[in-house]
Amino acid sequence: MVTKLTAAQVEAHRLRNREGMRRTRQNQRQQLLEMKTTLHQLEKRYAELSHRSYTRDNGNCRITKAVSASKRLGAEKLLLQCLLQQKAAWILQLQRIVDFEATDIFSEPQIQEAPKVAVEIIDEHQAAQEFGFQPLTEQDLTQSILDNKRRINHVESRLLRSTLDISSEHSRTNRMQAFGWDIVQRVDGGIMEFVYTKSFHALDILNVMQKTWTNGMTLEEFKKVKAETYRLQALQRINSNAYVFTRDVFSPSNISTFRSVFVRFLVEATKEVSLNTPESKHTVIGTGYVLGTQSVTINCPLAENADGRLAWAELALAIEAFDVVNPNTAETYKHIRWLGRTDYCSEEHAQRNASDTLQGMLRWEMQVIAPALNLVTSTKST
Template identity: 50%
Template sequence: MARSRERSPADLETHRLKNRECMRKARQRQRKELQEMQTTVFALEKQYAELSQRSAQAAQNNDPAVSQMCQDRKFAEAVAGAKRLGAENLYLQTLLKQNIIWEHQVQRVVDYDASDIVCATSTQSHTWQLNLDVLDEAQAEKELGFHRLTDWEFTRIILDNKSDTRNIGTRLLQRDNSTRIRRMQAFGWEIVQRIEGGVMEFVFTKKFSDLKVHEILQTKLSTDMELERSRKIKAETRRLQVIQWMGPNAFVFVHDVSSTGDIAVFRSVVARFLIEDTRDFPLNGSDLEDKTSGLVKGTGYILGTNSVNTDKAQHLSEEALAGKLAWADVALSVGIYDVVDPVSCETCQYVRWAGRTDYCSEEHAQRNASDTLQCMLRWEMLVIAPALNLVSICCN
């Protein structure tokens, strides 16, 4: 097992230039594809207009010869072709809109990652001082069936994670009398959990003051990437190895969690990333389900964790064959947002944990629900509380 070394400014600059060149080529390729699609659309529109004009002229002409021509098979095919071209035109226009939307989303992610690389180079953030345990590429493929992700694949994972966790939060925070949903309040947290089969979904929300949003999540990112520090939050963590480095705030790693019962270990290969985000919160913070008082937009960051697909079925270990190891599917996010009250102009921070885990059976899902809640409370005690105490000391 190799230990990662701290990257020098020259290495960072080389990596940044390589990423910039890759993205330049990708954007150039996308622009070329968009231009080709636009050219096709213009050609189809022109053909459609010509055929429509011919059809209109023929309908207005009462000459018997023209009437006979209208009944001709070729003219019928021309009319059918005009309809087909119109449908293709609409389809291609829809594709163009989708491409533009996706290009905008991808560019936002790339721009944030590139700006953070520059920041890390100049400030030498503590992210670069991590003592990471690294699993080399050949071993990762042999043991886990993992193949390196491209920038586009990683971006797609980020977008899917944001969509999934946001939908989970929206669904759970709606009023629902389902017996599977458990709602409670503890230590200032609004807690909602839902368990069905092996799937556990959750949303935890709490309001704070005087938190430095980016620093808190940077601390959590660094804590979660080192085994010994991660165990202080989640004691069941058994293995934590980086298998691909995508940037200062983006990693792919293998994560093993020990368990009691028939399955001894739950394994996940996950992508972890820190990105900018916005989210709406109700003005009446005492009831997060109350939308009658209006919404206010919060701006901040999310630390996302999402499972990565691998060829695991073709790389089963002895533990897996014996039924002692199972693969867990996860989609998680921890977001912290600055929210300004439009009435008092005071700024506060909302912290939201949200996500979904699939631990194979309801028994393990129930245990995971309890573990997740405990992890959140330990994280608040070890990360949030010291930050608040530091602010209090500085103010005094």
């Protein structure tokens, strides 16, 4: 029986991990600095010896020694350069670990508060034969979460933070406001990127995210948001907050089915949120949750796609919900954002997917957000 750690023990464990990683990074930075200093000294010495070898001709003996020293220093320089590259790779790996540590996965007790849903997982052999899927490890899940975070940050930066005009003859960006949502969509060939943002008041974001998580587990509920979906099956349960699914989406075109295999995960997170109010343009730290969807690599079976009626759709999606406090007014509000990137092979399908995604978000608001707001209003009236 696994003993559950207390909150204090978990926090102490995190602090120890963070302090250990901080000392490791500090030591590596010191070693890297020492190597750079040594490399600079060696390059300086190498230059001096090279200069002497060309300007002084004091006999064959000295020339031979200079050439030998030059070769030796050249070899040492190559070795140090290799070590520096290795150090850089270590630092990158440590940064990935730190990034993942900053993304706290829901603890078991929190997620168990959500309603239980019976999820039928298909046989592992069938998953491999039909979808080319091999079970993911915890390390694979970690990498998928990091990949999703990187893709989502890229989309957000491109559509919201860039000061450049990102439209071109091959791409089109639409910006508009509808039903209180700030909507940005960009289509470039088969790629569709989007960011939908809206603020709410008196909303329990944990309840909203748990309901969204639960509704995405079954085809019947999933279709209420993405109506064109006609197949949704679970391929693997990694843990209580991460499942792998496959879904088939109908398309009224030459490609009749778009299939995706993706990991769906729920994590607790913090994020810098822009206030964008008349009083302030600054950012504050919001705390809340992210429900992510990230395509996973599979061994694609070719026989099933021989007639060209089936295509694979790549997904990198996120629903974010954060509690935000305006420091100027002490007002608390809920920052809700849908954003992501999909690849549906051609511009025609990307445009159709842009429309379907926007409609799906509005259906989600009516299905999940509206009842929660009505409940709060009714409670206050009572």
